[in-house]
Amino acid sequence: MSGAALDVRNLAKSFTLHVQGGVRLPVLTGVSLSVHPGECVVLSDPSGAGKSTLLRSIYGNYLAQSGQSLVRHRERMVDMVGAAPRLVLDVRRHTLGYVSQFLRVIPRVPTDQVVATPLRAQGVEASEALARARAMLERLRIPERLWTLSPVTFSGGEQQRVNVARVFVAEYPILLLDEPTASLDSASRLAVVELIREARRRGAAVLGIVHDAQVRAEVATRVRTLADTEAA
């Protein structure tokens, strides 16, 4: 689709569990969707359908077997399926942000540095990166006394907010969000919703998984399932 920031075509992904006798699990069997700048497309399938698998496959965390996953990166459409690791890393650094369901923590890094890291990877100078990280933490209502601590001792909700902060601080053109407001109280949910709206306003293309109907209503411009096809 012309103009799309993210264009997935017939993506197929299965798992072959060699450790369990070679059983094969076909999870995605030909998904096609596109997301344009300013859109927020939300997937509404029930649990276990493969929504997270789709996001991870687009991000390059999972290896798709066939199909294409085109992202607009540095003015070109780049296919993440079969892309060289170096290219995937570059796309992740500058173009594609992914909020996963879990925050993977390195135990001894302070929270503000965790959030500043993506900015540093983009070449932002250290003190500016830290300042922007702290501003984002403040927006997500993480109290200042926690900024110098590692998130490893935080509650689930606090870790989730650090996860969100880490991705939104870098202002990626394309965002993949996997349940960004799960385990958050209403005030924090509001903050995340506002971040998503802001991202859309600056032209980001958002693909998300949101179970909460109210949040979905507040952020989605389009709701669809994995199996839906789109008009050409």
Add this chain to the structure above:
Amino acid sequence: MSRYNFAYLDEQTKRMIRRAVLKAVAVPGYQVPFGSREMPLSYGWGTGGVQVTASVIGPTDVLKVIDQGADDTTNAVSIRKFFERTTGVATTTRTEAATLIQTRHRIPETPLRVGQIVVFQVPIPEPLRWLEPREAETRKMHALEEYGVMYVRLYEDITRHGRVAQTYEYPVIVDGRYLMRPSPIPKFDNPKLDRSPALMLFGAGREKRIYAVPPWTSVKSLDFDDHPFEIEHWDRPCALCGATSVFLDELIVDDKGGRLFICSDTDFCSRRRAASDPIPGR
């Protein structure tokens, strides 16, 4: 009674040693292996020096032998007698009259001249041995000019003592290329090696190595820019001849701690005394 060959060694051995000497002269500072022979003195007493001297000495040479600067110590006397007996060459105690000087641990104070050969007795030829016990590895380090480790030694000295504590056998770079151990001469004598008109030959009998510094070759003692190389100084002249700027030995003269500082170079000292005292024969 059987007669010895000229200078004790057979001609083939002398030829082999001369080849090693020529190679050494062609590559200044480089240690040339040679087939060191059993000599009638023990290892550690100058067998290398004696073999080199025996290979280069000729019937018209005038030989001087010193040990720690003195012509009259046991070793100097023994070696001089050895050559008198096996070659019949003239011997002398006067530096400027000698054509060939075998020395243990000192360079004469009297300036050397073109045509003189100095043969040094060397215990350990390898300057990197303190750090690297493997011969194969030290050879590689010399071949690849990997001498950083010698500066580590100087660094350690400065760290431990505030200055480079090595006072003898002070390492040098010869002709800008090879790292050399100049035998256990005091660092005071190192400057005498630099661009000397004489040919310097070094023989290590037990370790079986010969090396050389040809005349007029640059010999630079290792140092740091902020800890430059310095020679020893004494705050008093020789008690016997009054010379300053020479290497002095310290003599304990009584049980009450009395001490004398006198020239290590006996020839230099005695002739200075003779010159200042007009009565001959003293």
Add this chain to the structure above:
Amino acid sequence: MNATVDDRPLLSVRGLGKHYGGRMGCRDVGFDLWSGEVLGIVGESGSGKTTVLNCLSGRVAADAGQVGYTKADGSVVDMRRLDESARRRLLRTEWGVVHQHARDGLRMGVTAGANVGERLMALGARHYGRVRGRALDWLARVEIAESRIDDLPETFSGGMLQRLQIARNLVTEPRLVLMDEPTGGLDVSVQARLLDLLRGLVDDLGLSAVIVTHDLAVARLLANRLLVMRGGEVVESGLTDQVLDDPQHPYAQLLVSSVLQP
């Protein structure tokens, strides 16, 4: 941090192979490494990962393949065809090698300061004060107390020895560092501290590195990309998170599923 995509790889390995008599050390190993990347080589004992590292540094002579390295001046050399003198010089300047046992990579008989300053002096540094200053600088960076600069490494703990070895290698600001099980044999808390240090240095200095480890957690922490080796061959390669989260090869799956979680 490297914000642009370089064209030419720093290290380009093709068909690397090494036999030990009838036994295979490694076979047909190939990869590219770009500036600022960390490549992890994981596998169990006997997988050939250490053989690969030793072939890269030339510590062991490979039987086959090319090891193309782009030098600081832009020229490309095949490490296998380099003469001994050039190879040794490269290993002292543009490359660093961190051994599993720190003692193999240090001079135990000289002070910590001399250990760090040696390569500087080998490259012609002739000012004691400045050499010492650089040594102090680096000891601080690897979190060794300044007061230990004149101590002998014999008095250091295992973790300190490893950090000293790292300082000794990084003082010449190499472009590529090879590490063999850098945290092997250390207590877990010491390992953690060392890993943090390595991660920080890689980030701050934009180091490129090849790290051999059997510990997948170390690989996840330090490496951008992984090679999984088994029986001397590479069975899987890719992004670290992809290989560890979605391994394709049966052995890679076995390896990942075997890791204990505390």
